[in-house]
Amino acid sequence: MRKTFEYEIQQLKDNILTLGSMAEQALLDSVDALKHRDIPRSQEIYDNDDLINAKRFEVENAVMVAIATQQPMAHDLRLLASILDIAGELERMGDYAKGIAKINIIMGEQKLLKPLVDLPLMAEKTVDMLHRALTAFIEEDLNAAKSIPTEDDVVDALYTQIYQELITYVIADPTGIERSNWLLWAAHNLERVGDRVTNICERTVFIATGELDQTDTSN
């Protein structure tokens, strides 16, 4: 029954995965380009954010058409509303990658304050969480959707570690304050990715159960 609608839903899920891959790649690449001070690559990531934005609008439009034409109810309605939300989260993650790319561009010829170690770790961790969050969304895996947000503590701990380390650098040499700030911005962007992964997991729980609970990750 309702083959057209089923097909539309499948297409939307596929598109969320595509959008997710675009965001994942942009995040990993942006940190890698920063680490290697590869400005042309950062410029490319910066420019390609338009593609992520366009994909988000494409998903939004398809959801609106599905709501207008297919009269979704119950689980279908929760799914479509959540897809709108998740597309927005992924698009913002793309913006974070763009922000990190911009930091590398702004830094220009200046050297990194310190070699990047924790920042790539943070990127790997958040992207790994994102990937599993999207898998949980597709499979409506309630257990995974509930457990992934607890891993945000690891991201927050890395952020705190980076913050404290950068403070010590600045105390030792206040002229490094700007270069320190740049790295802190990059870390902050990745910390926000972790929070948005949590939002995606909350939506997955909502789709499966109809309950919209805020997962507390504020510590």
Added chain:
Amino acid sequence: MTENNINSYAIEAKDLNLYYGETLAVRDVNIQIEKQKITAMIGPSGCGKSTVLRAFNRMNDLIPSAHANGSVLYHGKNIYEEDVDPVEVRRRIGMVFQKPNPFPKSIYDNVAWGAQINGYTGNMDDLVEESLRGAALWNEVKDNLDKSGLSLSGGQQQRLCIARTIAVKPDIILMDEPASALDPIATLKIEDLMQELAKDFTIIVVTHNMQQAARVSNFTAFFNLGEDYAGVLEEYGVTAEIFTNPKKKTTEDYITGRFG
């Protein structure tokens, strides 16, 4: 207007005016129907959508006072020209009605009958099976082909009527409120079937059920009453557009239930 780049149409109305006696029922319809797509015609009661539908296979000829001017082009030929046989038109452009109307005969005969009178010489058993399969009814009736068509449920009867229609191998199937007498589940079955049928046939469906038009069709034509109470084609376009971003305020008011 086109979903894809299609440049020939299944059927096309040009400057079509339809009258009942002296009364102009529908004014100046210009519409091009895409091949192997589902086009829905929606609009308030009395806007002339069923009249236009029946004009596509000269079913209005059966109403004594009804007449048409303008043209309905089918394979480039105006079906209202004098040398056109309306019976042949109706074989090529079939129709399914609001109320399922099987003949008081067996399921088998209901399907075979149209083909028989059209002089079909092939294997009748095969044709009946193929048509019933095409109408998604075969599995439910294959062991009871000699039972009366009237013994079936409403939804099954409607699918039997669809099997009867496709047995004569039409190009176009006109459907006038095909699911309005059916419950929601039977309705969704008919809608799924319509989408299957659109792989082989062009379908034009009149429906009061706007949500059905939205669910099932590729294109939507919105008819409305003009100031002189003659129906007019107000807006015609891709269904997804009509239901998310209609160009005219009257269309918007109708689909959002703010009419009048």
